[in-house]
Amino acid sequence: MYQDNEDDCKFAACTYFAKNHPGEMCGSNGLPLTPSSITILGRAQRLLTIEHPNLCTYLDVIRGKHERIIVVAEVIGKSLKECTSKFSFQEIVNIAKQVAISMKFLHDQDIIHRTLSDDNILIDNEGRVKLFNYGLYYMTGGGSEVSFPLGLPRYLSPETILNGGGPAADVWSYGIILLELSIGKLWNNLKPGPILRRILTLVHANNPAERIAREHDCFEQYKQVPENLRNIIEKCLKIYPSERATFSELVEDLTQMDSKELVEVKTPRGLMGCKLQYLYHLWQLAGGDIQAELKKNYLIKNSPPILSMPIAILLDGCTIGGKTGALFDRRLAKYSLDLLKSRLSHVPPQDFYPLMHERRKEYDAVALPKIIRERDTEYQFYRLLWFHRLLHGYPYTAPYIRAEAEIDIPPLVRGDVWAALLGVVGDIEDQYERIDKETPTPTDRQIDVDIPRCHQYCWLLCGSAGHKTLKRLLKAWLLTNPQYVYWQGLDSLTAPFLYLNFCNEARAFACLSAFVPKFLHKFFLKDNSAVIKEYLAKFWQMTAFHEPELATHLHEINFVPELFAIPWFLTMFSHVFPLHKIVHLWDALLVEGPALPLFMGVGILRQLRDTLLSSGFNECILLFSDLPEIDIGECVKESIEMCRSSPRSVSYRRFTNEAEVKDPMDIVEIPMEVLFNEISPRINLSDFFSLICQDKCCVIDIRSNLLYEKSCIDGSINVPYSGVHLGQHELRALGLHPQRVIQEAIKQKKMVVVASAEDETAQLFSDYLVKCCVPRVCILHGGISALLTHVPSLFTVPPKRNGHK
Amino acid sequence: MATNRSGAAQRPNGAPQTKVCQFKLVLLGESAVGKSSLVLRFVKGQFHEYQESTIGAAFLTQTVCLDDTTVKFEIWDTAGQERYHSLAPMYYRGAQAAIVVYDITNQDTFGRAKNWVKELQRQASPSIVIALAGNKSDLAAKRMVEFEEAQAYADENGLLFMETSAKTAMNVNDIFLAIANKLPKSEGGGSAGAGGARRLGDAEQARSSSCCK
Numbered sequence A: 001m002y003q004d005n006e007d008d009c010k011f012a013a014c015t016y017f018a019k020n021h022p023g024e025m026c027g028s029n030g031l032p033l034t035p036s037s038i039t040i041l042g043r044a045q046r047l048l049t050i051e052h053p054n055l056c057t058y059l060d061v062i063r064g065k066h067e068r069i070i071v072v073a074e075v076i077g078k079s080l081k082e083c084t085s086k087f088s089f090q091e092i093v094n095i096a097k098q099v100a101i102s103m104k105f106l107h108d109q110d111i112i113h114r115t116l117s118d119d120n121i122l123i124d125n126e127g128r129v130k131l132f133n134y135g136l137y138y139m140t141g142g143g144s145e146v147s148f149p150l151g152l153p154r155y156l157s158p159e160t161i162l163n164g165g166g167p168a169a170d171v172w173s174y175g176i177i178l179l180e181l182s183i184g185k186l187w188n189n190l191k192p193g194p195i196l197r198r199i200l201t202l203v204h205a206n207n208p209a210e211r212i213a214r215e216h217d218c219f220e221q222y223k224q225v226p227e228n229l230r231n232i233i234e235k236c237l238k239i240y241p242s243e244r245a246t247f248s249e250l251v252e253d254l255t256q257m258d259s260k261e262l263v264e265v266k267t268p269r270g271l272m273g274c275k276l277q278y279l280y281h282l283w284q285l286a287g288g289d290i291q292a293e294l295k296k297n298y299l300i301k302n303s304p305p306i307l308s309m310p311i312a313i314l315l316d317g318c319t320i321g322g323k324t325g326a327l328f329d330r331r332l333a334k335y336s337l338d339l340l341k342s343r344l345s346h347v348p349p350q351d352f353y354p355l356m357h358e359r360r361k362e363y364d365a366v367a368l369p370k371i372i373r374e375r376d377t378e379y380q381f382y383r384l385l386w387f388h389r390l391l392h393g394y395p396y397t398a399p400y401i402r403a404e405a406e407i408d409i410p411p412l413v414r415g416d417v418w419a420a421l422l423g424v425v426g427d428i429e430d431q432y433e434r435i436d437k438e439t440p441t442p443t444d445r446q447i448d449v450d451i452p453r454c455h456q457y458c459w460l461l462c463g464s465a466g467h468k469t470l471k472r473l474l475k476a477w478l479l480t481n482p483q484y485v486y487w488q489g490l491d492s493l494t495a496p497f498l499y500l501n502f503c504n505e506a507r508a509f510a511c512l513s514a515f516v517p518k519f520l521h522k523f524f525l526k527d528n529s530a531v532i533k534e535y536l537a538k539f540w541q542m543t544a545f546h547e548p549e550l551a552t553h554l555h556e557i558n559f560v561p562e563l564f565a566i567p568w569f570l571t572m573f574s575h576v577f578p579l580h581k582i583v584h585l586w587d588a589l590l591v592e593g594p595a596l597p598l599f600m601g602v603g604i605l606r607q608l609r610d611t612l613l614s615s616g617f618n619e620c621i622l623l624f625s626d627l628p629e630i631d632i633g634e635c636v637k638e639s640i641e642m643c644r645s646s647p648r649s650v651s652y653r654r655f656t657n658e659a660e661v662k663d664p665m666d667i668v669e670i671p672m673e674v675l676f677n678e679i680s681p682r683i684n685l686s687d688f689f690s691l692i693c694q695d696k697c698c699v700i701d702i703r704s705n706l707l708y709e710k711s712c713i714d715g716s717i718n719v720p721y722s723g724v725h726l727g728q729h730e731l732r733a734l735g736l737h738p739q740r741v742i743q744e745a746i747k748q749k750k751m752v753v754v755a756s757a758e759d760e761t762a763q764l765f766s767d768y769l770v771k772c773c774v775p776r777v778c779i780l781h782g783g784i785s786a787l788l789t790h791v792p793s794l795f796t797v798p799p800k801r802n803g804h805k
Numbered sequence B: 001m002a003t004n005r006s007g008a009a010q011r012p013n014g015a016p017q018t019k020v021c022q023f024k025l026v027l028l029g030e031s032a033v034g035k036s037s038l039v040l041r042f043v044k045g046q047f048h049e050y051q052e053s054t055i056g057a058a059f060l061t062q063t064v065c066l067d068d069t070t071v072k073f074e075i076w077d078t079a080g081q082e083r084y085h086s087l088a089p090m091y092y093r094g095a096q097a098a099i100v101v102y103d104i105t106n107q108d109t110f111g112r113a114k115n116w117v118k119e120l121q122r123q124a125s126p127s128i129v130i131a132l133a134g135n136k137s138d139l140a141a142k143r144m145v146e147f148e149e150a151q152a153y154a155d156e157n158g159l160l161f162m163e164t165s166a167k168t169a170m171n172v173n174d175i176f177l178a179i180a181n182k183l184p185k186s187e188g189g190g191s192a193g194a195g196g197a198r199r200l201g202d203a204e205q206a207r208s209s210s211c212c213k
C-alpha cells in the first residue's frame, strides 16, 4: 500500500465478485438474464449521491472483467482495526456518537449496513469518524447478487446467523464494536464456525455483554467501563431485535453523555478543498487508473487464464473448480493524489476561487474539439470550478450558465447544467412524488416491450433499476400530459434524462417535462400528422436553403424525408444515436433553442453529401436505415452556423409553443398545402428589412420590366419571370448581369430573396434558382405589394440602364 | 451489393441467362413480435437481443437465387405500434409481397396479424403474396397460439405460413424463399403495383416506383 503522506490519500478502492449466472440462462421472455454486476451497478448509483460528514462518500462503482466489481470511495485516517493504541472512554464515546449519527442517517434512508465492522470504521487524527463501504449489503440486493456471505462473523447478530435480521442487526454489530473498544478484541483466535456457535449460545444469556466479558476473562475490566457507556452497550446487545435500542435513541443518549461539539474539521484551501467527486474525476483525467493501481497492489491478480479455467462444466452450465482468488477482498487500495497535485501545481491560489463577475479566463483549449477538451485535466479543472459557482447561484445565474454552456459543458455536471438550461426550479421532488406512477394503463404493454430495447448497451439503462425508473418516468409524464399519448420513441427521448439523473428521478422528470413543450410541442398528440408533416417540410426547405445541390438530387430521385427523418425529429435524434453522441447534440440544442434540430438534420445530410449525391433511391434509403458514423462535433458546429446565419422567419413553424405573431411585418405563415409545395422558405418583412439594412441580401425582382422601372426595391435587380427558360438550369441563362450579381451574392454568403407580384412565379423561380445550386434562396412573403404597403421607404425609381441584357 | 451470409442461396457462378427480378416486400405486425429481428436475420444473419424498436420504417435489401432467377427483395420493415398505422399504406402500396408477423407467445398479436391480412386484402395490390409468420418459435414453452389454428387460418386465406424464430434462424430463410418461389417472375417485368416483377436495369423505372408518394 501507499506510504505517501496520508493526507494525500483521499480515496481508496476495494473489490469483490458478483455472482455468476450459471451458463447462458435466459429469462422467460427469451432474453438473457441481466448479469448480477449490472444489477449491482444500478443499485449502487443511489449510494453515489449520499453525502454525510460521517460517511465516506462513494465515488465510483466499476465493473471489471469476469463480473468483478470495484468500489471507489473516500477514505480518511485509518480503520479502528489498524489503530493499535487503546482509546480512552472519552474517545470511545466520541466514536460511538459519530457512528450512531451516521447509522441513524442510513437507517432513515432505509439502508441497512449489515457489514459494520472494525475495518470499515475509519478515524483520523482529529478524531473524526467515517464509515467506509457501508453500502455493500444495499448494492448487492441484500447479498443476493453475490455468492459470498456478507459481514464478519464476530459482528453478526444471532438472528442474522439464523438467516434473518433487519436494521436492528446493525445495532447488535455496533454494540459488539463498542464492547471491543472497551475490553479488547473478541473471539480473537477462533475460526468462523466456533465464533458463530459462541454467538448463538448467548441466546440464553440475560446480559450478553457481561457474558461475553466473562468468557474473555474481562469481567473486571468490563466493570471499569463507565456505567453510561455500559448501558449503551447493553441496550444494543439484546437478544431480541425488538428490544434493542434504535440509532435515534442511541444518538440521543450519547449526545447527553458527550456534550462536547464535534471537532470542526476545516476544509483545506486549494486543491484539497475541492469537491471530492471533482478530485476523483480530475485524477482520472490526469491519468489515474483504478484498475491498474489495484493490480499494482495485487488486489487484482493476473494469473494465466488456464489456471482459472473450470475443472469441469456440468451440462446445465454450472462449473466446478477453477476460480482463483477470493470472491471478496477485505483489503483497501489507497490512492495518492500526487499525480493530480503535480499536474495542477502551477495553478495560482486565487484561481481556486473564481469571482463570478470577473472577466472570463480565455483558455487555449477552446479551439480544440469538445471531446478533447473533456479529457483535458486543467481545462476541466477550471470549467468545473466555474460551473460549480454558477450552479450554486442558480436560478439567479441562469444567463451566465447559458453563456458558459454555449462554450461547453463539463460532463461531470451535465445533469445539473441541463436542468438549469431547461429552467427547472421549485420543489420538483414533491411534485413528482404526488404523481401516480403505478396504476396499470393500456399503454403499459407498449412501454414494457420498448424499454428492454431502449439504449441497452448502456449499463445504467439495461439493469432492472434502469428499466423500472424509465417506466415510472414515462407513466408519470403520460399522466401529467393527458393531451398526449405514448408514441414509440418517447422512451428514447426520456433515456438521456434518466442517464444523467439516474438517482434524481424527479429531476429527470422535470427535465423531460420542460423539454417537450420547448422542442416537441404537439409531437405526441394522438394525431400528430400535421405537426410532423410541417416539421419535415421545413426540414426539406432548410436543406434546399443550405444544400441546394443535394436537395435537387434528392427531389429528383423522389427521396422524401417521411421515409427516414421521422425518428430523427420525433425523438430529437435520441433514437438514432448512442448516448455519448446525443449528449453533445443536446448540449447545443438546449442552448440554441428549438430551431436548431432542423439544421442538425441538414448537418447530417451534409456529412453524407458525397455518398448521397452519387446514389440512387435504394442506396440512399439503405444509408439511412443503417446510419454510418457521423462526426457529431462537426455536425453540431455546422448546424449552429447554419442556424445562426438563417433569418428567424425562414425556419418559422406554426406548431410551436411561442407566442402568436400578430404584426404583419412578422408573419410568414402560409397554408399547409402551399408549404408542402414550396421548396424554398419564405422570409418575413422584418427579417428582410434587417437584411437590407445590413447589406446581407441580394434581391431579385421578377416582375415585368415595366413595373420594375416604375418603382423597385433599392438595390434589387430585375429578372422578368416571363423571360426565364425554366428548363435550362444554368445561371448563365439569366443573362450576364444577373449571373454576376448572383455569383457575387453567393460568394459573400448573402441571402438571395425572390420578390414577385404573385406567389406562383416566386415559387417557380426560387425552385429554378435552387436547381441552379444557388444557396440561401428565399421568397419575400407577401411579395412586392406587401413591402410597398409596410416599408415604402425601401422603394426607388431605378436609373435607366441603356442596352439590354 | 447485399452479401448473402445467410446461406439461403448462392449466386450461381457465371450463369448469363439468369433473370434478375426485383420485388418490394413489406413486414407488418404488432410491435415487438420480431419483424426487425426477422429482417436482420435474413439480411445479415444476425440476431440482436436488444434490437431497437422501429420508428417510421427501415429499409433493407437482400438477394436470393432461385434456379433460373435472382430475386432481389426490397424490404420495408415497418413500425408495429398501432399509432404508426397511418404510415403503413405508404409502405405496402405497390408491394408485391408482405410478411405478416405475430408472436406465438401472445394471442393478441395473432389477432392484430389477422387485421393486417384483412387490410392487405382490401387495400394492397390484389396479386400481393402474403405470408404469415408465427415468430419466436424458440419460446414454444410459452406458446399461446396453436400451430394448427394459425395453419387453418392461413389455408382459409390462401397465405403462406410458417413458424419462425429470428433467434435460432429457424424457417427464416425458408419463408423468404417460399415467397420468392411464389412470386410471378414474368419475363416482361410489369410495372410496380401490378404484382409483376421488374427487371433490373430498368433503373429509372425501379427508382420512381419505389417512391411512396
Ligand SMILES: Nc1nc2c(ncn2[C@@H]2O[C@H](COP(=O)(O)OP(=O)(O)OP(=O)(O)O)[C@@H](O)[C@H]2O)c(=O)[nH]1
Binding pocket: A029, A030, A031, A452, A453, A488, B029, B030, B031, B032, B033, B034, B035, B036, B037, B038, B048, B049, B050, B051, B052, B053, B054, B055, B078, B079, B080, B081, B135, B136, B137, B138, B139, B164, B165, B166, B167, B168
Ligand atoms: N426469443 C425470441 N425473441 C425474439 C425473436 N425475434 C425477436 N425477438 C425479441 O423480441 C423483441 C422485439 O423484436 P423486434 O425485432 O424489435 O420487434 P419488431 O416487430 O420489429 O418491433 P417494432 O419495431 O416495435 O414494431 C426483441 O427484444 C428481440 O430480441 C425470436 O425469434 N425469439
Ligand SMILES: [Mg+2]
Binding pocket: B035, B036, B037, B052, B053, B054, B077, B078, B079, B080
Ligand atoms: Mg422493428
